[in-house]
Amino acid sequence: MKHKRWLKFLISAASALLLVSGAHAQQFKARMQTAVPTSSIYFELLKKFSDRIDKMSGGRLKIEVLPDGAVVPAFEILDAVDKGVVESGYAWTHYWSGKHPAAGIFSNPMAGSGAGLDQLSHVAWLFEGGGYDLYRKFYSDILKVNVEPLFVQPMGPDPLGWFKNPINSVADFKKLKYRSPPGITGEIFKEMGISAVALPGGEIVPAAQRGVIDAAEWIGPADDLNLGLHTVWKNYYLQGLHQSTDIGEVLFNKTFWNKLPADIQEIVRTAAMASMTETYTYNVYRNALAVKKLREEFKVQIRDTPRDFFPEFLRATDVVLDRYAAKDPFFKQVLDSQRNFAKTVVPYWTKILDLYSQLGNAALKPAAPAPVKKK
Numbered sequence: 001m002k003h004k005r006w007l008k009f010l011i012s013a014a015s016a017l018l019l020v021s022g023a024h025a026q027q028f029k030a031r032m033q034t035a036v037p038t039s040s041i042y043f044e045l046l047k048k049f050s051d052r053i054d055k056m057s058g059g060r061l062k063i064e065v066l067p068d069g070a071v072v073p074a075f076e077i078l079d080a081v082d083k084g085v086v087e088s089g090y091a092w093t094h095y096w097s098g099k100h101p102a103a104g105i106f107s108n109p110m111a112g113s114g115a116g117l118d119q120l121s122h123v124a125w126l127f128e129g130g131g132y133d134l135y136r137k138f139y140s141d142i143l144k145v146n147v148e149p150l151f152v153q154p155m156g157p158d159p160l161g162w163f164k165n166p167i168n169s170v171a172d173f174k175k176l177k178y179r180s181p182p183g184i185t186g187e188i189f190k191e192m193g194i195s196a197v198a199l200p201g202g203e204i205v206p207a208a209q210r211g212v213i214d215a216a217e218w219i220g221p222a223d224d225l226n227l228g229l230h231t232v233w234k235n236y237y238l239q240g241l242h243q244s245t246d247i248g249e250v251l252f253n254k255t256f257w258n259k260l261p262a263d264i265q266e267i268v269r270t271a272a273m274a275s276m277t278e279t280y281t282y283n284v285y286r287n288a289l290a291v292k293k294l295r296e297e298f299k300v301q302i303r304d305t306p307r308d309f310f311p312e313f314l315r316a317t318d319v320v321l322d323r324y325a326a327k328d329p330f331f332k333q334v335l336d337s338q339r340n341f342a343k344t345v346v347p348y349w350t351k352i353l354d355l356y357s358q359l360g361n362a363a364l365k366p367a368a369p370a371p372v373k374k375k
Helices: 003-025 041-056 073-085 103-107 118-128 131-142 184-191 200-208 221-227 254-259 264-298 309-327 329-363
Strands: 028-034 061-066 088-094 147-154 161-163 177-179 195-197 235-237 247-253 300-304
Touching: 003 147, 003 200, 028 073, 028 254, 041 147, 041 221, 041 247, 041 264, 073 088, 073 103, 073 247, 088 184, 103 131, 103 184, 103 329, 118 131, 118 147, 118 247, 118 329, 131 147, 131 254, 131 329, 147 264, 177 200, 184 195, 184 309, 200 221, 200 329, 221 264, 247 254, 264 300
Parallel strands: 028 061, 028 088, 177 195, 235 300
Antiparallel strands: 088 247, 147 247, 161 235
């Protein structure tokens, strides 16, 4: 009798082992439709994200990263992931502003939600201030789409952008047709009296060459260089408030996501966190190299944004954001969360940023000549 029980135990254990082995051996494949071209540094980072997942999962999850427009246009990525046309996608939450206005303040709260959040404090809100819970609620309860969202790339701040001619004031800006991101950001520019139009990245340079637009923003120096904006215009303004903070996201089809074993899901989340850190390092170095090349090789004029732009943009931001908050309870919930978080963080973090600003400016100043010693 004991032998039979022992035999049954061995058979059960072997069966369980085979099931576990089979689960771990199962391979999953996903196509990731992105909203960036292959030349983008963020496409390069997504390839690293995919490669990291491949290695950490032992080849059990392989993600093919596809450039802008490979399967669907950029502004259709969410719908494609929701319906399972592709298993995953990469864009920015504000691309879905047409579905709900709160989309814009998740990926790029304009002027830090009018409260001074910068890129790092925006990320801090996500992980320490309840932002990630609201982000998931946005997709599951508000948009009611079949996706699992993850933030992967904190890429802000985005420059104000490229201009046909120099501008010295907001009044000069108002005379131009300007490519801006879609949604609330465009409304803020319009509140300022600026003619703003949304275009996908691939359409910006052709529109500029045809004279359809007089100025445009895209992502940052490295990507702007790759896109070729310097071949059309030579006036570049690095300080922008429209996307003073900006985070790219990866969306997985929820049905596909739920089929992944728990350990692979955690691997993807961990790879997303690693990608956020890696993006910071890319932004600092790659953009600095690009600015140097733009200035020295292509004779681009790196200019300071007119001072009257900042208070005027903050004024317009508060008008537009408060208007949406009055209309939509969820928008108000997200905005209040960000602004309340900013009340705690911004007073401290601004002092820290001032340290680095003063340090950098001091280092950039030429050393004073040594005093001549009298004989």
